Amino acid sequence: MSASERFIALTLAWTVAGAALAGEASPERTPVGETSPESTPAQKTSLDQAPAHKTSLESAPAQKTSPESAPAQWLERMNRALTTRNYDGTFSHWHGGQVEMLRIIHRVQDGTVSERLASLDGSGREFIRAGPSLTCYLPDKRTVLVEQRPPQESLVGFPAVNDQTASFYDIREVTHTRLNRRSTHVITVSPKDEYRYGYRLWIDDSTAMPLKTQLCDRRGHVIEQIVFASLTLPAHIPDSAFKPDVSTAGFQWLRNESGPPAPAAATLAWNAMRLPPGFRMAARSAQTLPGSADPVDHLVFTDGLASVSVFVEAQRREQADQPAVPESAAVGSSSAFSTVIDGHKITAVGEVPPDTVRFIASQLKAEEPAAVSSRRR
Amino acid sequence: MNEELDSQLSAMFDDELAPAECELLARRLSRDEQLKARWGRYAVIGAAIRSERGVLDAALAGRVSAVILAEPALAAAQGARRAPARWWQPLAGAAVAVGVAVGSVLWLRAQAPFTAAPPSAHLTATVSVPAAAVLSAAAAGAADSYVVPRAPAVRAMVPSTELANYVVAHSVFSSPVGRRNLLSAFMASESGTAAEEPPVEPEGNVR
Incomplete structure (x- = not known):
């Protein structure tokens, strides 16, 4: 490798390493529940217009949890937290040797779910859910997909963990550990055959939010990972947080x-x-x-x-x-x-x-x- | 910059630096503003020199991934970079390294024609999956040795817009965690480019 190539490579590595470190949320850089002052450039978008009344995990109302809870109950609490809480987080998504930062904003207000998921440093794609309306912005295709779903699905908590689930997965709590200064329960969901994937979940003790999620194949090898770099649970999230960054001028709109x-x-x-x-x-x-x-x-x-x-x-x-x-x-x-x-x-x-x-x-x-x-x- | 650091940097990009040292070096780079600025300038010069070159070295891409994957469970990426270079690896590496703008990666991995078969013995007789082993490995924090499956031939099965329709429609019925994984992967992917690459001969089953 030539010297010039090394220079480029090094700089690229630095760029990625910085993002990776943020993505892995090393405690000294990006504690969960706080906004990192060293946000990567990609994070410094209008998405970063912080919602008012931001509440960190530390001050978030805790769900009723107990250390003795069965692992399956932790999964239920996690599902409930993900579907019913307000949250705003930035996370790294790893798959196939690639890491990308994304931001998710989720709000439940007056029984209506609003959600926005945006790629911060890649395709620029955004997915926005506003009650029954699902909108997918695909700037790389210059296309916007709009799908209307029945209103009754707006709070769908599907599928559900039940007794049958235990027949096909081994659900266990393997340890109780700290992650990014937070106390977490590590729950493993191991498939008993190869028709399904398993999970390792680091579930926050007080909020039941999954701070880290690993999708595993049947041998337990990690094939996909999501780690929150920052996560807040705001009491109020303004409507403006669900506006897309994508300029759709000249885009093709496809609707059902x-x-x-x-x-x-x-x-x-x-x-x-x-x-x-x-x-x-x-x-x-x-x-x-x-x-x-x-x-x-x-x-x-x-x-x-x-x-x-x-x-x-x-x-x-x-x-x-x-x-x-x-x-x-x-x-x-x-x-x-x-x-x-x-x-x-x-x-x-x-x-x-x-x-x-x-x-x-x-x-x-x-x-x-x-x-x-x-x-x- | 002292010689030792220079040597480490060279080793890092020659794929000769231990993963642990890679991580330390990356951390230092991320914190040292002077170092950062210096190498930023070098990058501009380097970019000008090699502007004709379109893709990153595959080994570099792999090494960068190794830095990222400080998580022991993800050390598998190293296995991937030591595998023979495939058509998508340089592109994927570049996409990761740059932070990323354009590239390939809807991960539209089309396989060779498949004979729709009923559940085969190897599928139905595997109820005894080593769940215990999985758990013990997780509990012990043992490093995994996941190897990225071989990349089969790439061909767009369905137009990506159509696939997007399916993904969005399906997401409504996914579990909360599954939906987040699915949509995140879709948001992160970049459609079209991978499918536009020349088809590669199938190397076998994904598994």
């Missing part, structure tokens, strides 16, 4: 114009002939996706922790002549698989291993509605 999903009433009833152990169908609906006029059947399967969505749509005429080649994709550690069955494109997406989405998608079969209803009787 036909409104919220309706119960599935297609001429064919799609169902999975077989499912991985523990998975069951939890929801199904017919909807249109942004930018498409064609109805799509949306089936949801869950084992209580992991979930898989399967989308079924009739192949377009121009696609019908093409050979049906099943293909896989991944978004982080989440998996997608697409295949064609009986002239319909079947796409499964979920935070599960590739084999699981492949298996579920491949098991889908269309039945006449009459046959299904008679079988249910």
Whole structure:
């Protein structure tokens, strides 16, 4: 390596190391609950307009927790905290050797959930949820997706940890430790087979917020990690915190114009002939996706922790002549698989291993509605 | 700058510096304003000199990742950088190192045509996954040895906008932690570029 290359490399390494250190929230730099004075440049965006009345974790109202709580109860508390609390945090997301900083702002006000997730130093993408409206800004595609969901889903806490969950995961508290000056319970959720992923969670003792999350494969190897560099629980978050930074001039807006999903009433009833152990169908609906006029059947399967969505749509005429080649994709550690069955494109997406989405998608079969209803009787 | 520090910096970018020393050096760089400014100037000069070069050295990318992954459980990244260079590694490394603007990474990893098979024996007979081993390793804080799976051929399965639709629609039904992981990965990814790379011959199953 030449000297000039070393200079560049070194500077890049410094840049990343600084971000990484912030991302790993080393105690001397970025204690959780405080705003780091040494924020990386990427963090110094308008996103950093701090919400009024910022409250650090130290002064946040504690949930009713006890050291003797069962590990599964910690998971429930964590889910409740994530879905019902107001919070504003910056975190590092690691996957596949890459680290990126993101910011999440979450608010529950008058029963309406607002959420904003933004990439701080990468694609510039933003995801904003305002009650039933989900908006995804994709500056790299110069596209905005807008999807309307039923209002009743605005507080969805799905799936839920229950007794069945314990049949397919080993949930344990392995230690009680300090992370970024906070007392945390380290809970491991280990899958008992290879159809699902596991987690290691550092759950804050007083707020039940997960300060660090590792997604693990069946051998316990870390494949994805999220670590909060800063996290506050403001009592009030202004509406302005949910405005996107993205300028959408000239962007293509894609909406699902036909409104919220309706119960599935297609001429064919799609169902999975077989499912991985523990998975069951939890929801199904017919909807249109942004930018498409064609109805799509949306089936949801869950084992209580992991979930898989399967989308079924009739192949377009121009696609019908093409050979049906099943293909896989991944978004982080989440998996997608697409295949064609009986002239319909079947796409499964979920935070599960590739084999699981492949298996579920491949098991889908269309039945006449009459046959299904008679079988249910 | 003393010779020892200079030597360490050279070693760092020649992939010859121990991970622990890498971390210490990175920390020093992040704190030492004088050092930071000096190397910033060098970077400008270096960038001008090598402006014709589009991608970073793969080993450098791996080493930077190693610095980032001070977390023992993530030491696996070192294994990744020692693996034979693949088409996406330099690009991924560059993306990480720069902080990052453009690059590849919707991680649209398309596999070779797959024969939809019923649950095979190797899937259904693995209920005895070593959960205990997982837990003991976690409890002991043992370093993991995760190896990044081989990168299969890349081809856009579905248009990325369509995939975005699926991800957004699915996120509503994910667990809170799962949704955050999924959406974070999607926000962090950069669509299109990876899929536009020339297809690579499949190397086998992802696993």
